[in-house]
Protein backbone atom coordinates (compact mmCIF):
# COMPACT_ATOMS: atom_id res chain seq x y z
CA UNK A 1 0.00 0.00 0.00
CA UNK A 2 1.38 3.43 -0.94
CA UNK A 3 1.81 5.87 1.93
CA UNK A 4 2.47 9.55 1.23
CA UNK A 5 3.44 12.50 3.38
CA UNK A 6 1.96 16.01 3.22
CA UNK A 7 2.60 18.99 5.51
CA UNK A 8 -0.16 20.32 7.78
CA UNK A 9 -0.56 23.51 5.76
CA UNK A 10 -0.67 21.74 2.40
CA UNK A 11 -3.20 19.15 3.60
CA UNK A 12 -5.48 21.90 4.91
CA UNK A 13 -5.37 23.75 1.59
CA UNK A 14 -5.84 20.43 -0.27
CA UNK A 15 -9.09 19.80 1.65
CA UNK A 16 -10.24 23.39 1.23
CA UNK A 17 -9.73 22.97 -2.51
CA UNK A 18 -12.04 19.94 -2.51
CA UNK A 19 -15.01 21.39 -0.62
CA UNK A 20 -16.12 23.58 -3.51
CA UNK A 21 -16.86 20.60 -5.73
CA UNK A 22 -17.94 17.93 -3.19
CA UNK A 23 -20.01 17.40 -0.11
CA UNK A 24 -17.47 16.38 2.53
CA UNK A 25 -18.33 15.40 6.11
CA UNK A 26 -15.81 15.32 8.95
CA UNK A 27 -15.73 15.14 12.77
CA UNK A 28 -16.10 18.37 14.74
CA UNK A 29 -16.00 18.94 18.47
CA UNK A 30 -19.34 19.90 20.02
CA UNK A 31 -18.90 20.38 23.77
CA UNK A 32 -16.14 17.80 23.98
CA UNK A 33 -17.83 15.15 21.82
CA UNK A 34 -17.20 14.45 18.15
CA UNK A 35 -20.07 14.63 15.69
CA UNK A 36 -20.04 14.64 11.88
CA UNK A 37 -20.84 17.90 10.09
CA UNK A 38 -20.42 19.13 6.54
CA UNK A 39 -17.15 20.96 5.93
CA UNK A 40 -17.57 24.56 4.85
CA UNK A 41 -15.13 27.40 4.20
CA UNK A 42 -15.94 28.71 7.70
CA UNK A 43 -15.34 25.52 9.72
CA UNK A 44 -12.60 23.80 7.66
CA UNK A 45 -9.89 24.73 10.19
CA UNK A 46 -11.83 23.07 13.02
CA UNK A 47 -11.86 19.47 11.73
CA UNK A 48 -10.73 17.14 14.52
CA UNK A 49 -8.15 14.67 13.24
CA UNK A 50 -7.15 11.41 14.83
CA UNK A 51 -8.82 11.79 18.23
CA UNK A 52 -11.41 8.97 18.38
CA UNK A 53 -14.45 7.72 16.48
CA UNK A 54 -17.38 10.18 16.11
CA UNK A 55 -20.68 9.58 17.96
CA UNK A 56 -22.51 8.51 14.79
CA UNK A 57 -21.61 5.19 13.20
CA UNK A 58 -20.48 5.18 9.57
CA UNK A 59 -23.62 3.18 8.67
CA UNK A 60 -25.67 6.38 8.99
CA UNK A 61 -24.29 7.53 5.62
CA UNK A 62 -24.88 4.21 3.84
CA UNK A 63 -27.96 2.76 5.55
CA UNK A 64 -29.89 5.83 6.76
CA UNK A 65 -32.26 5.63 9.71
CA UNK A 66 -35.24 6.02 7.36
CA UNK A 67 -35.10 5.60 3.60
CA UNK A 68 -37.77 5.28 0.93
CA UNK A 69 -37.09 2.20 -1.14
CA UNK A 70 -40.17 2.16 -3.41
CA UNK A 71 -40.49 4.24 -5.45
CA UNK A 72 -36.76 4.57 -4.84
CA UNK A 73 -35.10 7.89 -4.13
CA UNK A 74 -33.49 9.37 -7.22
CA UNK A 75 -30.23 11.22 -7.29
CA UNK A 76 -28.14 9.89 -4.39
CA UNK A 77 -25.10 12.17 -4.67
CA UNK A 78 -21.37 11.56 -4.28
CA UNK A 79 -20.09 12.29 -0.79
CA UNK A 80 -16.81 12.05 1.09
CA UNK A 81 -16.80 10.92 4.72
CA UNK A 82 -13.68 11.83 6.67
CA UNK A 83 -13.05 10.48 10.15
CA UNK A 84 -14.38 6.93 10.50
CA UNK A 85 -12.09 4.88 12.73
CA UNK A 86 -10.91 1.28 12.42
CA UNK A 87 -13.95 0.02 14.38
CA UNK A 88 -16.31 1.52 11.81
CA UNK A 89 -14.36 0.13 8.87
CA UNK A 90 -14.57 -3.33 10.38
CA UNK A 91 -18.31 -2.82 10.78
CA UNK A 92 -18.47 -2.01 7.08
CA UNK A 93 -17.47 -5.61 6.34
CA UNK A 94 -20.69 -6.80 7.98
CA UNK A 95 -22.81 -4.19 6.17
CA UNK A 96 -21.27 -5.17 2.82
CA UNK A 97 -21.95 -8.85 3.40
CA UNK A 98 -25.54 -8.25 4.41
CA UNK A 99 -26.53 -5.61 1.86
CA UNK A 100 -24.18 -5.96 -1.09
CA UNK A 101 -22.07 -9.09 -1.36
CA UNK A 102 -24.49 -11.78 -0.15
CA UNK A 103 -27.46 -13.47 -1.85
CA UNK A 104 -29.62 -10.39 -1.43
CA UNK A 105 -28.51 -7.04 -2.81
CA UNK A 106 -29.94 -3.78 -1.56
CA UNK A 107 -29.66 -1.36 -4.52
CA UNK A 108 -29.94 1.72 -2.26
CA UNK A 109 -27.02 0.56 -0.10
CA UNK A 110 -24.95 -0.52 -3.11
CA UNK A 111 -25.40 2.89 -4.76
CA UNK A 112 -24.54 4.83 -1.60
CA UNK A 113 -21.49 2.63 -1.04
CA UNK A 114 -20.30 3.22 -4.59
CA UNK A 115 -20.75 6.98 -4.28
CA UNK A 116 -19.08 7.37 -0.89
CA UNK A 117 -15.37 7.99 -0.59
CA UNK A 118 -14.05 7.03 2.84
CA UNK A 119 -11.10 8.82 4.44
CA UNK A 120 -10.51 7.10 7.77
CA UNK A 121 -8.41 8.41 10.68
CA UNK A 122 -6.19 6.73 13.27
CA UNK A 123 -7.42 7.05 16.88
CA UNK A 124 -4.92 8.64 19.24
CA UNK A 125 -7.15 9.41 22.26
CA UNK A 126 -9.69 6.59 22.68
CA UNK A 127 -12.70 7.06 24.94
CA UNK A 128 -12.91 5.11 28.22
CA UNK A 129 -15.65 2.98 26.62
CA UNK A 130 -13.50 1.91 23.65
CA UNK A 131 -12.39 -1.72 23.66
CA UNK A 132 -11.29 -2.68 20.13
CA UNK A 133 -8.20 -4.44 21.52
CA UNK A 134 -10.48 -6.79 23.53
CA UNK A 135 -12.04 -8.07 20.29
CA UNK A 136 -8.76 -8.45 18.42
CA UNK A 137 -8.73 -5.12 16.59
CA UNK A 138 -6.48 -2.05 16.84
CA UNK A 139 -7.12 1.70 16.97
CA UNK A 140 -5.83 2.25 13.44
CA UNK A 141 -7.33 1.07 10.15
CA UNK A 142 -5.72 -1.82 8.29
CA UNK A 143 -7.99 -1.82 5.21
CA UNK A 144 -11.46 -1.11 3.83
CA UNK A 145 -10.75 2.62 3.33
CA UNK A 146 -10.08 4.72 0.23
CA UNK A 147 -7.57 6.89 2.11
CA UNK A 148 -6.40 6.74 5.71
CA UNK A 149 -4.94 9.75 7.48
CA UNK A 150 -2.50 9.55 10.41
CA UNK A 151 -1.43 12.79 12.03
CA UNK A 152 2.13 13.26 13.25
CA UNK A 153 3.52 16.59 14.51
CA UNK A 154 5.07 17.48 11.12
CA UNK A 155 1.98 16.76 9.03
CA UNK A 156 -0.09 13.84 7.77
CA UNK A 157 0.69 10.37 6.50
CA UNK A 158 -1.87 9.30 3.91
CA UNK A 159 -2.35 5.63 3.00
CA UNK A 160 -3.90 5.01 -0.38
CA UNK A 161 -6.31 2.09 -0.07
CA UNK A 162 -8.15 2.12 -3.41
CA UNK A 163 -8.21 3.53 -6.94
CA UNK A 164 -10.96 5.90 -5.80
CA UNK A 165 -8.58 7.24 -3.16
CA UNK A 166 -5.76 7.59 -5.70
CA UNK A 167 -8.02 9.59 -8.04
CA UNK A 168 -9.02 11.88 -5.13
CA UNK A 169 -5.35 12.66 -4.50
CA UNK A 170 -4.85 13.14 -8.26
CA UNK A 171 -1.66 14.68 -9.46
CA UNK A 172 -1.28 16.95 -6.44
CA UNK A 173 2.38 17.87 -6.18
CA UNK A 174 2.36 18.41 -2.42
CA UNK A 175 2.34 14.71 -1.50
CA UNK A 176 5.72 12.96 -1.09
CA UNK A 177 6.85 9.39 -0.46
CA UNK A 178 7.36 8.85 3.27
CA UNK A 179 10.65 8.11 4.99
CA UNK A 180 11.29 5.24 7.44
CA UNK A 181 11.65 7.82 10.19
CA UNK A 182 8.12 9.19 9.64
CA UNK A 183 6.69 5.68 9.51
CA UNK A 184 8.41 4.82 12.81
CA UNK A 185 6.89 7.93 14.40
CA UNK A 186 3.46 6.82 13.32
CA UNK A 187 4.02 3.25 14.51
CA UNK A 188 5.02 4.55 17.92
CA UNK A 189 1.84 6.66 18.18
CA UNK A 190 -0.26 3.65 17.15
CA UNK A 191 1.43 1.41 19.70
CA UNK A 192 0.75 3.92 22.47
CA UNK A 193 -2.96 4.19 21.54
CA UNK A 194 -3.24 0.38 21.62
CA UNK A 195 -1.62 0.29 25.07
CA UNK A 196 -4.05 2.96 26.29
CA UNK A 197 -7.01 0.83 25.23
CA UNK A 198 -5.58 -2.28 26.89
CA UNK A 199 -5.08 -0.28 30.08
CA UNK A 200 -8.64 1.11 29.94
CA UNK A 201 -9.93 -2.46 29.76
CA UNK A 202 -7.70 -4.18 32.28
CA UNK A 203 -10.72 -5.12 34.45
CA UNK A 204 -12.54 -6.99 31.68
CA UNK A 205 -11.83 -10.46 30.39
CA UNK A 206 -12.87 -11.50 26.88
CA UNK A 207 -10.25 -14.26 26.61
CA UNK A 208 -12.87 -17.01 26.21
CA UNK A 209 -15.45 -14.92 24.38
CA UNK A 210 -16.24 -17.89 22.08
CA UNK A 211 -17.76 -19.55 25.18
CA UNK A 212 -20.78 -17.27 24.78
CA UNK A 213 -21.84 -19.82 22.17
CA UNK A 214 -24.87 -21.58 23.60
CA UNK A 215 -25.31 -19.11 26.49
CA UNK A 216 -29.07 -18.81 25.87
CA UNK A 217 -30.40 -19.54 29.36
CA UNK A 218 -32.46 -16.63 30.69
CA UNK A 219 -31.19 -17.26 34.24
CA UNK A 220 -27.58 -16.73 33.20
CA UNK A 221 -28.35 -13.19 32.03
CA UNK A 222 -30.14 -12.32 35.25
CA UNK A 223 -26.87 -12.73 37.16
CA UNK A 224 -25.19 -9.46 36.07
CA UNK A 225 -27.42 -7.13 38.09
CA UNK A 226 -27.15 -4.21 35.70
CA UNK A 227 -29.04 -5.95 32.85
CA UNK A 228 -32.30 -5.20 34.69
CA UNK A 229 -31.60 -1.49 34.06
CA UNK A 230 -32.25 -1.88 30.33
CA UNK A 231 -35.17 0.37 29.37
CA UNK A 232 -35.39 -1.07 25.85
CA UNK A 233 -34.66 2.31 24.26
CA UNK A 234 -32.79 0.90 21.23
CA UNK A 235 -29.87 3.32 21.54
CA UNK A 236 -27.39 0.43 21.53
CA UNK A 237 -28.66 -0.96 18.22
CA UNK A 238 -29.11 2.45 16.59
CA UNK A 239 -25.55 3.48 17.38
CA UNK A 240 -23.96 0.15 16.52
CA UNK A 241 -21.93 0.07 13.29
CA UNK A 242 -22.93 -3.56 12.65
CA UNK A 243 -26.63 -3.67 13.64
CA UNK A 244 -28.51 -4.16 10.37
CA UNK A 245 -32.12 -5.02 11.29
CA UNK A 246 -34.84 -2.95 9.66
CA UNK A 247 -38.60 -2.84 9.13
CA UNK A 248 -40.43 -2.14 5.90
CA UNK A 249 -43.26 0.32 6.41
CA UNK A 250 -46.03 0.71 3.82
CA UNK A 251 -47.95 3.97 3.50
CA UNK A 252 -50.44 5.33 0.97
CA UNK A 253 -53.98 4.56 -0.13
CA UNK A 254 -55.98 4.36 -3.35
CA UNK A 255 -55.66 8.07 -3.90
CA UNK A 256 -52.00 8.36 -3.00
CA UNK A 257 -48.95 6.69 -4.42
CA UNK A 258 -48.01 3.63 -2.40
CA UNK A 259 -44.66 4.02 -0.63
CA UNK A 260 -42.38 1.52 1.04
CA UNK A 261 -39.89 2.84 3.58
CA UNK A 262 -37.01 1.07 5.27
CA UNK A 263 -36.66 2.02 8.97
CA UNK A 264 -34.11 0.77 11.52
CA UNK A 265 -35.47 -1.78 13.96
CA UNK A 266 -34.09 -2.96 17.30
CA UNK A 267 -33.98 -6.49 18.72
CA UNK A 268 -34.30 -4.91 22.18
CA UNK A 269 -37.86 -3.79 21.45
CA UNK A 270 -40.48 -6.16 22.93
CA UNK A 271 -42.33 -6.35 19.61
CA UNK A 272 -39.24 -7.21 17.54
CA UNK A 273 -39.81 -10.95 17.12
CA UNK A 274 -43.46 -11.05 18.18
CA UNK A 275 -45.67 -13.30 16.07
CA UNK A 276 -49.40 -13.59 15.42
CA UNK A 277 -51.46 -13.94 18.61
CA UNK A 278 -48.66 -12.26 20.58
CA UNK A 279 -46.28 -15.20 21.02
CA UNK A 280 -42.60 -14.26 21.29
CA UNK A 281 -39.48 -16.43 21.19
CA UNK A 282 -37.80 -13.90 23.50
CA UNK A 283 -40.45 -12.97 26.05
CA UNK A 284 -38.26 -11.39 28.75
CA UNK A 285 -35.94 -8.43 28.76
CA UNK A 286 -33.07 -10.80 29.65
CA UNK A 287 -33.75 -12.95 26.57
CA UNK A 288 -33.70 -9.89 24.35
CA UNK A 289 -30.55 -8.48 25.93
CA UNK A 290 -28.82 -11.87 25.62
CA UNK A 291 -29.92 -12.19 22.00
CA UNK A 292 -28.17 -8.96 21.04
CA UNK A 293 -24.86 -10.04 22.52
CA UNK A 294 -25.16 -13.59 21.22
CA UNK A 295 -25.80 -12.15 17.76
CA UNK A 296 -22.53 -10.19 17.97
CA UNK A 297 -20.31 -12.93 19.39
CA UNK A 298 -21.92 -16.15 18.15
CA UNK A 299 -24.47 -15.84 15.32
CA UNK A 300 -22.46 -13.38 13.23
CA UNK A 301 -19.31 -15.44 13.73
CA UNK A 302 -21.20 -18.47 12.33
CA UNK A 303 -22.86 -16.52 9.51
CA UNK A 304 -20.09 -14.17 8.44
CA UNK A 305 -16.91 -15.64 9.88
CA UNK A 306 -16.28 -12.55 12.02
CA UNK A 307 -17.53 -11.02 15.25
CA UNK A 308 -20.30 -8.47 14.93
CA UNK A 309 -18.72 -6.30 17.59
CA UNK A 310 -15.82 -4.01 16.75
CA UNK A 311 -15.33 -2.60 20.26
CA UNK A 312 -16.40 0.94 19.35
CA UNK A 313 -18.08 1.30 22.76
CA UNK A 314 -21.08 3.24 21.41
CA UNK A 315 -23.56 0.84 23.01
CA UNK A 316 -21.93 1.57 26.39
CA UNK A 317 -21.63 5.33 25.92
CA UNK A 318 -25.24 5.72 24.74
CA UNK A 319 -26.95 3.24 27.06
CA UNK A 320 -29.88 4.86 28.90
CA UNK A 321 -29.61 2.13 31.57
CA UNK A 322 -25.86 2.80 32.05
CA UNK A 323 -25.06 -0.84 31.36
CA UNK A 324 -21.41 -1.59 30.65
CA UNK A 325 -21.62 -4.68 28.51
CA UNK A 326 -17.92 -5.45 29.08
CA UNK A 327 -18.79 -6.12 32.72
CA UNK A 328 -21.87 -8.13 31.74
CA UNK A 329 -19.85 -10.32 29.36
CA UNK A 330 -17.02 -10.81 31.85
CA UNK A 331 -19.54 -11.91 34.48
CA UNK A 332 -21.57 -14.19 32.20
CA UNK A 333 -18.39 -15.92 30.97
CA UNK A 334 -17.25 -16.42 34.55
CA UNK A 335 -20.62 -17.91 35.54
CA UNK A 336 -20.68 -20.14 32.47
CA UNK A 337 -17.28 -21.58 33.35
CA UNK A 338 -18.62 -22.66 36.74
CA UNK A 339 -21.30 -24.84 35.14
Ligand code: SF4
Nearest residue numbers: 240309310312313315
Ligand atom coordinates in the same frame (compact mmCIF):
# COMPACT_ATOMS: atom_id res chain seq x y z
S1 SF4 B 1 -21.92 -4.05 19.97
FE1 SF4 B 1 -21.45 -2.06 20.93
S2 SF4 B 1 -19.20 -1.94 21.04
FE2 SF4 B 1 -19.74 -3.61 19.63
S3 SF4 B 1 -19.71 -2.65 17.59
FE3 SF4 B 1 -21.86 -2.54 18.32
S4 SF4 B 1 -22.01 -0.53 19.39
FE4 SF4 B 1 -19.82 -0.98 19.09
Ligand code: SF4
Nearest residue numbers: 230231233234236319
Ligand atom coordinates in the same frame (compact mmCIF):
# COMPACT_ATOMS: atom_id res chain seq x y z
S1 SF4 C 1 -29.08 1.19 25.11
FE1 SF4 C 1 -29.09 0.17 27.11
S2 SF4 C 1 -31.15 0.62 27.93
FE2 SF4 C 1 -31.24 1.07 25.73
S3 SF4 C 1 -31.96 -0.88 24.80
FE3 SF4 C 1 -29.72 -0.95 24.73
S4 SF4 C 1 -29.10 -2.04 26.61
FE4 SF4 C 1 -31.26 -1.38 26.89
